[in-house]
Amino acid sequence: MKRPVLVAALVALVVLSAFSVLLATRHPVQGASAVPSPLLGHEAPAINGTLLAQSTTPATSVAVTPGANVLTGLRGKTVVVNFWSSWCGPCKAEAPELSTFAWDERQQPVVVLGVLFNDNVSAATSFANHYGSLYNSIVDAGGVDANRYGVTSPPTTYVISPRGQVAAELVGPTSVAQLRAVVQRVSQ
Amino acid sequence: MAVWIGRLGVYLCFLSAVAGVIDLGVARRRRTAGHARLFSWLILLGIVVAVIDMQVALVTHNFSLAYVAENNATFTPLLYCITGMWSALEGSLLLWVLLLSGLVVGVVHYYRRQGDDAVVQWAELVLFVVVGFFTLIMAGPADPFLHNPAHVLQGAGPNALLQDNPLVATHPPLLYLGFVGFSVPFAFAVAMLITGRVQETWPLEQRRWTVLAWGALSLGIVLGAWWSYQVLGWGGFWGWDPVENAALLPWLTATAYIHSVIVQDRRGLFRVWNLSLAIATFALTVLGTFFTRSGVLQSVHSFSSSTLGPLLIGFFALVVLVGVGLLAWRGDRLRSVVGVETPFSREGMFVANNILFVGFAIVVLLGTVFPLLYQAINGGQVTVGTPYFAAVAAPLSVALLVLMAIAPLASWRRASAAVLWERLRFSAWSGLVVIVALMVSGVHHLTALAAIFFATVAAGSALRTLRGVVRAARRRGGWEAAIGAPSTAGMVVHLGIVILAVGIVISTSYAQRHEVTLATHQTTVVDGQSIRFAGFAHTSDALRSQTLLKVYVDGHLLTPAVTTYNGRSGQTVGTPAIDSNLLRDVYLTFDAVGGGDTTSGAQVQNNLPAGSVVLGVTTEPLLAWLWLGGVIVGVGSALTMVRRRHGEETA
Numbered sequence: 041m042k043r044p045v046l047v048a049a050l051v052a053l054v055v056l057s058a059f060s061v062l063l064a065t066r067h068p069v070q071g072a073s074a075v076p077s078p079l080l081g082h083e084a085p086a087i088n089g090t091l092l093a094q095s096t097t098p099a100t101s102v103a104v105t106p107g108a109n110v111l112t113g114l115r116g117k118t119v120v121v122n123f124w125s126s127w128c129g130p131c132k133a134e135a136p137e138l139s140t141f142a143w144d145e146r147q148q149p150v151v152v153l154g155v156l157f158n159d160n161v162s163a164a165t166s167f168a169n170h171y172g173s174l175y176n177s178i179v180d181a182g183g184v185d186a187n188r189y190g191v192t193s194p195p196t197t198y199v200i201s202p203r204g205q206v207a208a209e210l211v212g213p214t215s216v217a218q219l220r221a222v223v224q225r226v227s228q
Numbered sequence: 229m230a231v232w233i234g235r236l237g238v239y240l241c242f243l244s245a246v247a248g249v250i251d252l253g254v255a256r257r258r259r260t261a262g263h264a265r266l267f268s269w270l271i272l273l274g275i276v277v278a279v280i281d282m283q284v285a286l287v288t289h290n291f292s293l294a295y296v297a298e299n300n301a302t303f304t305p306l307l308y309c310i311t312g313m314w315s316a317l318e319g320s321l322l323l324w325v326l327l328l329s330g331l332v333v334g335v336v337h338y339y340r341r342q343g344d345d346a347v348v349q350w351a352e353l354v355l356f357v358v359v360g361f362f363t364l365i366m367a368g369p370a371d372p373f374l375h376n377p378a379h380v381l382q383g384a385g386p387n388a389l390l391q392d393n394p395l396v397a398t399h400p401p402l403l404y405l406g407f408v409g410f411s412v413p414f415a416f417a418v419a420m421l422i423t424g425r426v427q428e429t430w431p432l433e434q435r436r437w438t439v440l441a442w443g444a445l446s447l448g449i450v451l452g453a454w455w456s457y458q459v460l461g462w463g464g465f466w467g468w469d470p471v472e473n474a475a476l477l478p479w480l481t482a483t484a485y486i487h488s489v490i491v492q493d494r495r496g497l498f499r500v501w502n503l504s505l506a507i508a509t510f511a512l513t514v515l516g517t518f519f520t521r522s523g524v525l526q527s528v529h530s531f532s533s534s535t536l537g538p539l540l541i542g543f544f545a546l547v548v549l550v551g552v553g554l555l556a557w558r559g560d561r562l563r564s565v566v567g568v569e570t571p572f573s574r575e576g577m578f579v580a581n582n583i584l585f586v587g588f589a590i591v592v593l594l595g596t597v598f599p600l601l602y603q604a605i606n607g608g609q610v611t612v613g614t615p616y617f618a619a620v621a622a623p624l625s626v627a628l629l630v631l632m633a634i635a636p637l638a639s640w641r642r643a644s645a646a647v648l649w650e651r652l653r654f655s656a657w658s659g660l661v662v663i664v665a666l667m668v669s670g671v672h673h674l675t676a677l678a679a680i681f682f683a684t685v686a687a688g689s690a691l692r693t694l695r696g697v698v699r700a701a702r703r704r705g706g707w708e709a710a711i712g713a714p715s716t717a718g719m720v721v722h723l724g725i726v727i728l729a730v731g732i733v734i735s736t737s738y739a740q741r742h743e744v745t746l747a748t749h750q751t752t753v754v755d756g757q758s759i760r761f762a763g764f765a766h767t768s769d770a771l772r773s774q775t776l777l778k779v780y781v782d783g784h785l786l787t788p789a790v791t792t793y794n795g796r797s798g799q800t801v802g803t804p805a806i807d808s809n810l811l812r813d814v815y816l817t818f819d820a821v822g823g824g825d826t827t828s829g830a831q832v833q834n835n836l837p838a839g840s841v842v843l844g845v846t847t848e849p850l851l852a853w854l855w856l857g858g859v860i861v862g863v864g865s866a867l868t869m870v871r872r873r874h875g876e877e878t879a
Binding site: 050073131 | 541553556
């Protein structure tokens, strides 16, 4: 090559132009997107684990027996299962929304349940305390629950119907309004 | 003062920038000196008028300005009235342009005797364009002087997190100074590419301008980390948030530039590469501004998003097009004829340094924009967080420490292993002693041990170089000459970075988080610290009401609190308390209170007896070293500004 700088610069120009176009066509982040999960309409996979210690009292507490499926005790209620981790930025935006939703729905047969995703317990505890989480979370050692649901990235939220079937999968940070709409549709 | 005065200032600033561009264009054509000094002073005058108008409006709570009504309240203290100017987008643009204009006046003044030089004229022209762009944003889509037609009595006040700590007065200005500072090396890189003249003394002068910006950015980043450590309440100082990465990216490429320019100065190598780095650094500051202001990336810094995305990405594309286009046009003719003779030499190690820093920047950039790439290709959402960044940053940082240990003692052109070992021997053995001592005292983390070992050797190399500088200066008659010697500033910065690195490694590897429940006058022991809860205290004023806990940590009184701010619909934030010394930090948060007490704003836990509290206790060894290291980096950068003779070298 006689003119290496020219070649390198042209390559860089093409890559960076594509990059600029990509960025220019993005929209500001708004809510989670409902995705067509293969689990939809099927029985919700089991959730096992231990309860994450936190200083706040949940709006609706969840009983957890090590080794048993947490969801079994929640039949007849709509369950919002939220996979989160303390290192995830969108989870920080979402945490107050989940707490607000849990508090609003505390008189209804609706339960919010967090599941830790690839996180360590002490960091997760301080996250829950910092955001004053009003819902219980499950420590999912080894990512067993995440594997059953096929979660690849937090935050991912599943809405499970009173009959125990997966009714919706929401990828990204969800909001009170979105949860309310989905839960209303599911409970009918 | 009336609203229109501020807007007039913005228009004066913008029109002067445009006039300056036209004037310099004409001057280039006629081969005469233009009127850059006049226009640079007019730009500064315009923005100073606008800033004074805004400050007067903030301090006098003039709510007829929409910006003041949203970011100020009648009960906001003076300090936070002043800092309110950079609490939101429109006002922070004022600060941005103020710093940029000050810098432009400085550059024009510095080169006043070369006013007819083509490189200087082109550089000034580019700087005027940059000023013009950011002022145009204020004249149009993000007008800080919008009138507020509604009659506001009290005002909303700044975001609670932005009036909780005085650091908000220093962190953004330093960060912005760093960001705008990189427009100077960019402007000169463009000028040199247009004129095709690089073989002169420009690189070293450019290095000094860059170090000015780099030092400010480094201090700004460290202060930002300190601020989030003191305010956010989780004991962390860095979260790989897109907005934090936006500041880190130009820092990484600027660090590469500061190093590789030395090689250009000493050996005439890397000319085109250095110009590319200067352009990349400035482009990354624009890209960082886009990340911060566009809201396309989910970030905890949500108070800074806006609708400026397309405008900023357009400017980024323009910068890239001009910069890379010029490189394609001129690059091959400017290349140096010789290359690096052998990798095992000082210049070879500078190449390794550049590969690592640029590689670091690329992996951070990829991690930051990966959610957008994934969304474009796959339509889905994905989150990239600490696990990815920590996994790539740890080995790169250790590799950089290895280079810091070896490179300052390696010879130019061709290093000799025997000589290098002779120079390194003492610090290598010291490093070994340090890690054996650490292993005996229970540190077994492999990455941590490797990092500490190379950090110790790097400190040894820096100290050895400094010793050489001082000895050489004394031979010439006085140690004072050592202050201005070429390697002094760099080696002081290296020492600062080493201390900072040790602080990061130890505090993150050995942080202990605990939560204790204490009744009044109860004492417990956590990680060897005795912790006694002595009771509650309440304070309340027009600005905020606080519930403080009186906690004695080894006899020192600490008061973690929960604070509720008036205005902004009563935002409540936790206010941590920190007991810090050089060996360890104890970080206390008020996490919850036992049933019954609902007045404090803290989380209520009904299953605990009234009067008891839940305390978060985090101990982080050597955390204060981060701040100490940051200060030393700042001092080292300032030393670069000391004038010195060209070509002096001692190592």
